[in-house]
Amino acid sequence: MSKREGRERKREKVKMTNQHLIQQLIQTNVAFIHHDATMDDAVKKMVAHQISSLLVYDHEDRVVGILTERDVVRKFTLLILQDKMSRTVSTVMTRPLVCASAGNFNKEIPRLHAELGIRHFPIVRGDLVARGAPLVSDIVGFVSTTDLAREYLHRLATKQREPSTPRLPVALTVICRNRSEGNFYQNIFEQLNFKVAVETAISEEIAKNFRADSRILIEFDTFPAAEQKIILDGLKSWLGRLVIATSREELLPVFRKHLNRHQQVALKPLNLPYCARLFG
DSSP: OOHHHHHHHHHHHHHHHHHHHHHHHOBOOOOEEETTSBHHHHHHHHHHHTOSEEEEEOTTSBEEEEEEHHHIIIIITTOOOTTGGGSBGGGTSBOSEEOEETTTHHHHHHHHHHHHOOOEEEEESTTOOOEEOOBGGGEEEEEEHHHHHHHHHHHHHHHHHSOOOOOOOEEEEEEOSSHHHHHHHHHHHHHTTEEEEEESSOOHHHHHTOOTTOEEEEEGGGSOHHHHHHHHHHGGGOOSEEEEEESOGGGHHHHHHHOOTTEEEEESOOOHHHHHHHOO
C-alpha cells in the first residue's frame, strides 16, 4: 500500500470515528424555552421531560443562553424572594452561549471545558462555530462532558479487551506542594500508563530538566500566593506540554494571558477520563 493510500485510509478512519461519535453522542431531542417564560414553567418542563438543561431563545429565534440544573441549584434555589417562581428564565440562565461544531465537537468540547469550565454544549451544524446567539435552526443537538466521559470509558474498556502492542509509559512530572494530593494524581495517571514523578517544590533546577516532549501538571491551589506568582511569571520559559490544575474559576482569564499554545488550564475536579484527554 502506498503512502497516499495509507493517508486516505487514515482520513477515512477519522471520518468514520467522527460519524460514530455524532451518531452515538449527540442528543437530538433538544429542549428549548423562551427567555420570557417563567422559572416555574422552566422547572416543570425539566422535571416533566427528565432533562438537565434547556436552551433559551429570544423573539428573533436566536439561542441566547442555557438554563441548567446547576443554574437552578446554585443561583435560583438560594434566592429568598416570594415571587421567584414568576421570575423570567433570562434572569437566571447562563450567558453567553458557547457552542461546539458537529464536525469537530470531540476535540472542541474537552478544550472548552478545560478553558471555561462549561459542562453542557449545544452542537451547531457542520463546522459552524456560533458563539453568543446562533439561530434555533442551526442547533442540531446537544452533548455534555458526561456523555464524552461515558464514551471514552466505553472505548477504553473495548480497547483493553483487544490484543495490542504494549505502549511504553509516558513520563509525567506532577508538581504539587501537598504530597497526599500529589499521590492522588500519581494514582490516576499511572492507570493511564504514565510514569509519574511527584515534586513538592518549584525550582529552576526542576524546570531546566524539561524538554519539548515533557509533560507537566502543576496543582496550582496547593501553593501559597508568593509561589503562585513565581509559577505564573515563569510559565513562558517552560518547555513541554503543561497543564495548570485549579478549582478557582476566577483565575481562568489570568492564566490565558500567561499560557502559550502548549499550555492549558484545567478546572478541577480532574477525573480519569478528563486526565486522559489532557495529555492524550
